[in-house]
Amino acid sequence: MADTKFIIKTNNKRDLWIQIGIVVLLSLIILLIFFFIYLPWTTNHGESITVPDLRGMKLEELEEFLDDKDLRYEVQDSTFDLNMPPLSIKEQYPKANSKVKAGRKIYLTVVAKNPRMVTMPNLKDMSLKSAEMTLKNYKLIMGSITLKPYLGSVVLEQAIAAGQKVPEGTHINLVAGDGANNKEFTTPDLIGKTEEEAKFEIAASGLILGSTLPAPGTPGTITKQMPAPGTPIRTGDIIDIWITSDAPPATPDQQQEP
Numbered sequence: 001m002a003d004t005k006f007i008i009k010t011n012n013k014r015d016l017w018i019q020i021g022i023v024v025l026l027s028l029i030i031l032l033i034f035f036f037i038y039l040p041w042t043t044n045h046g047e048s049i050t051v052p053d054l055r056g057m058k059l060e061e062l063e064e065f066l067d068d069k070d071l072r073y074e075v076q077d078s079t080f081d082l083n084m085p086p087l088s089i090k091e092q093y094p095k096a097n098s099k100v101k102a103g104r105k106i107y108l109t110v111v112a113k114n115p116r117m118v119t120m121p122n123l124k125d126m127s128l129k130s131a132e133m134t135l136k137n138y139k140l141i142m143g144s145i146t147l148k149p150y151l152g153s154v155v156l157e158q159a160i161a162a163g164q165k166v167p168e169g170t171h172i173n174l175v176a177g178d179g180a181n182n183k184e185f186t187t188p189d190l191i192g193k194t195e196e197e198a199k200f201e202i203a204a205s206g207l208i209l210g211s212t213l214p215a216p217g218t219p220g221t222i223t224k225q226m227p228a229p230g231t232p233i234r235t236g237d238i239i240d241i242w243i244t245s246d247a248p249p250a251t252p253d254q255q256q257e258p
Contacts, residue, residue, distance in 0.1 A: 051106065053096035059087045059110055070102040079139055080115035080168045087111060115167035122162035123155045128176055131155050135172055143171035150177025151235060187239065189229035190222045195243050198222050206235035215242035 049069060054062065059075070066073055081090060091109040094100060118138050123131040132142045143159070150156060157175035160166055188205055190198045195212070202209050217223040224242035227233055 048099040049102055049104070051092075051094050051096055051098045051100055051104075054089045054092045054106065054108065055096070056084070057089050058085070059089065059108075062089070062108075066106070071100070071104055071106055073106045073108055075110055076107040077109045078112040079109060080112045082169060084111045086113040112168075115169055117165045118168055120158075120160045120162055120164045120166050120172075123158050123172075123174065124162075126155050128153060128155065128174075131174065139168040140166065141169060141171045143173040146173070146175045147178040148175060150179070152177050153179035184232045184234055187225075187227045187229055187231045187233045190225045190239075190241060191229065193222050194220055195222070195241075198225075198241055198243075202239055207233065208238045210238040210240040213240065213242045214245045217244045219244045 049071065051071070052065075052069065054073075057065070062073060076093075079090060084090060088111050089108055090111050093107045094104075116139075118140065120140075121134050121138055123134060126134065128145065135142050148156065153176060155174050155176050159173040160170070166172075185205075188201050190201060193201070199209060215223040220243070222241050222243050226240045227237075233239070
């Protein structure tokens, strides 16, 4: 039997370019499918997730809740709070309603089962604002504030002595100065008064007698003062006076010898 050969005539160069074009086209289609269909579907690429409000939730129920939303969590800190159940979420970062990408980790502060013990700081002579900030840094809470007359608005006493161990979240009661004596008032008029009268009025006004300087004029009286009468002044400020120091002239009776 004679061999039968089938000969197909083709344009070899044309076929080559057609085959290259088909390969390039298929490659582009595959890349487009991978980047715009497969990758976004598997990784949520380009999508954002709204962070839920986790505050108040129990830690034990959190993992399943966040898995459904493609989020993770990490306990970063713990604090004691009498008003919240133990192992519940007190704070979170990012905050609720923030926009994040899938797989983002949420950092949490949880309520501890038992309060940690901290060393009570020394608050004496601090302003109330500074004392409040110091207590907050120690995770303590400012309690009641009792005011008493005092020159400045500073802490005078604290219910728990500095250096003692106290549980976090303890309310610290304070006694502070009311600052009422530090209000401005007008400088008293001492002109024409004797030195003793001036000293009495200065002390009664809560002022401090500074320099006593000699001055000409009627013997034994105040002729000048600094600050001047009527000038605004505060309790504890210093006032200087000028007083005549010349002895008064002798009377005729004093001039007669006994």
